[in-house]
Amino acid sequence: MSGTDEDTVAAEDALYVLTAVLLTPAQFPSALGDDYPEACASLGLPPLAEGYGLVFGQDGTGARWTVVVDDVSLVAVAIASWDCGMEYDLSPDERSVVAGLPGWPLPVAVAAPGVPAPHDPAPEVAEGPALVPPDTSVWGAARRRLGADEIAVQWSTWREQIDDSQFTPRQEQDASARPSDVRRVLAEARAYVETPPPLGRVRSSFAPGEARTLRADGPGWSLVARTDDIAFVLLDDKPGEVLPVGRGPELPGLLEALDRMAVRPS
Template identity: 55%
Template sequence: MAGTDPIAEAEGAADALFVLTAALLTPARFPSVLGDDYPAACAVLGLLPDAAGYGLVFGQDGLGARWTVVVDDVSLVAVAIASWDCGMAYDLSPDEDSVVAGLPGWPLAVATRAPGVPDPHDPEPQEGDPAPLVPPSGDVWGPAQRRLGADEVAHQWAAWRSQVTDGGPAGGATPSEGVGAPPERAAVPAPAAVPAEPAPKPMTWFERPSRAQTTSAPAPQAPPAAEPAGAGPSDAAPATDVASDPYAGVRRALDELRGYLTEPPPVGRVRSTGTEAEGGVRTLRADGPGWSLVARPDDMAFVLLDELPREVLPVARGPRLPALLEGLDALAVRPT
């Protein structure tokens, strides 16, 4: 619909949605900005953690307001994302019956803008509406930014891995698991405003949910408070003296990961990805209270911590890491 006037062409423009991009919310694939695991991510959006998952459609209505529409037609959204990633056009128009909820705002920073409508803004609040969703700030460092940083390391694994030799990072020594000597640490850039899926998208209209649908889902709430490792979602982390021992947090994360092997964590806390473009090589992503891990089961790992803003700490294989990564790979959820 490029070059058209959506307000002129869409009947009842204020009640229609101009689709900008989409994302999946499933146990194996969800926007990590929302939480450490799938139940936590669903809780932020006021959704029940249904095993089948959801599709998230981000767009603007005819007045320019930001909306996140939750649908239960996961396959439709998955096909649209796959088509866009291949540079193909796809008309993402979910059926009205598939709409679960319509939430004001966007939880992700979406750079795309709908043509012919006002600039993106939060919709006018009405009584009973949940607070608008907002993406995390790039000016601070916290759990959301830490998880986004880990996602970036996973996406750019080859570039990060090339900075670490078998003996350690260029210019420094990489401790193997359990060794506390601080190495030279790399920095991850602050999150930038990017589309939820970095590929050109067609822009299509479909009717956004009515106010009744918008408020039918439970009000969004924060994930539960801190719990023991493996017991539930948490963004809190014990304080550590990072100045004297920056790898104390890494050892804590590895200890909690071993706990996952004996007491499985909430679904999605450990997940595995792999694509044909990467030669089918799997990448592990795991999160916990105050830390995120990125690893290859047959290689090394990187850890990011809340208490060390924008720093990426490499962990060499050592004698114990291979067994840990093998165990995590066995329990990780994978996209179907």
Template identity: 60%
Template sequence: MAAPDDSEDQDALYVLTAALLTPARFPAALGDDYPESCAALGLDPYPGGYGLVIGQDSDGARWTVVVDDVSLVAVAIASWDCGMEYDLSPGERTVVSVLPGWPLDLAVAAPGLPAPHDPAPEPEPSRDGSGQDGPTAGTALRLPLAPPDTGTWGPPQRRLGADEIALHWTQWRDRTEAEDAEATGTAKRSEVAKEPEVTQDSEATGTAQGADAPGESSENGSPSPGEISHPGIRRVLGELRAYLHSDTAPPLGRVRSGFAPDGARMLRADGPGWSFVARTDDMAFVLLDEEPGEVLPVGRGSELPPLLKALDAMAVRPA
């Protein structure tokens, strides 16, 4: 982007990036669902969603312009992702709000401008519905937006971690298979030359003690839902099942379905203290607030496929 000169509009926004804030796609760092993410920016959860245009003014101050022209912002993001130039210039009539600060952490800056910085706090706008300053106007300051803290493990980092798994599914899948193979090999080496003990019960069932019974492990060696002993994973799967059978639907955007190769769907769900990511034709992963940095695999087994199918049916999808 070219540096501005003195003749240019001093109120111009020099766009650095943009993001979608819709029920099907919103910055994971902001919340577990669409209403929570909107609340982080002081916005009402409008079903049609918003576009976030993020940039600097001529003084270098950080600003976020909220627009209701979601399609325009989506086209800009798609163009940039393909390495194409796109001049994102929303019309004034599409502007819903202009917020000081940035809700996301950016490592870029507009050339030729002062270093990015927050603008001075401004008085909160009137909320009495009259269009005029209310009786308390000017007594409260609107603080600039700031990115959530992702430096330490917590909900923002946990949700971003789940998004990273969805984005690089194949690498995480291969890593899980390698760890399962290593664990299986270690277990086998520790039992070399040890004959399994055969009892009357095992003779009747055809299973030796110490060997896996049929159905006790999933295709990739990770525990399947029916055999899970981890209380955190059981809690997450229980809450997901409750979404399907409860009379009250989960908050909008709590369960989301996106594209995946080979006709599958990539599912993302978040809840109090947990994140869930799965492919409808494969396995799942769970991340928990109480287990920093841990990625817990859930094998496919026989119970996961119908759960994923039902979640996909109720999930919101990109338009």
């Protein structure tokens, strides 16, 4: 092979990194599953306790690739730098690469300059079906979880829309007066305290003051709450609806118990 041919092959094999995300018990793309093991399974990965970093990029032909690495700290530093508007050259060591998966499991809004438009690798190169993002064009589990994530991030905006007078005195004093869907979700969340669910199904993250933001998911439902405030529930069978849950007599204790057993970012 001539030097020119070798250079061409090397250029085609090079990965142009576009972005990255963490896949850990405390921080994983909720579009991929209700919990960490489910998210890992969607990529064909074992749910290692330390987690992974997912690096999204294109090769020299423009093909989409997801490089899975076990150097979580490296990817976390890159993401933090990018979030602060700083440049960071994310170049994982080959020894940290766990797998190279064709396609992207999440939408990526950017593309590498100077190479063809993003496309799935050829079947003979991919050695398997390419990853594709979950369909969020219609209401379903992925969109429901993403909706709960949005509320967690935009908590103040959503909270300002809630008039506490809608929580009737009876609902605040008698949990049985809550809507049946809400009672079911709270009961299933309460069961997590007695029987721990799969890792990552309950997650706790930073909130202003001494509060914590809680995210919990279950079969057909998502819950987002502040430990010092109310909660919101989203359901697969109620497309687009967000159900506010007043504190009442049992919510504060439930949120505290969930926070104690939740996984947290390290």
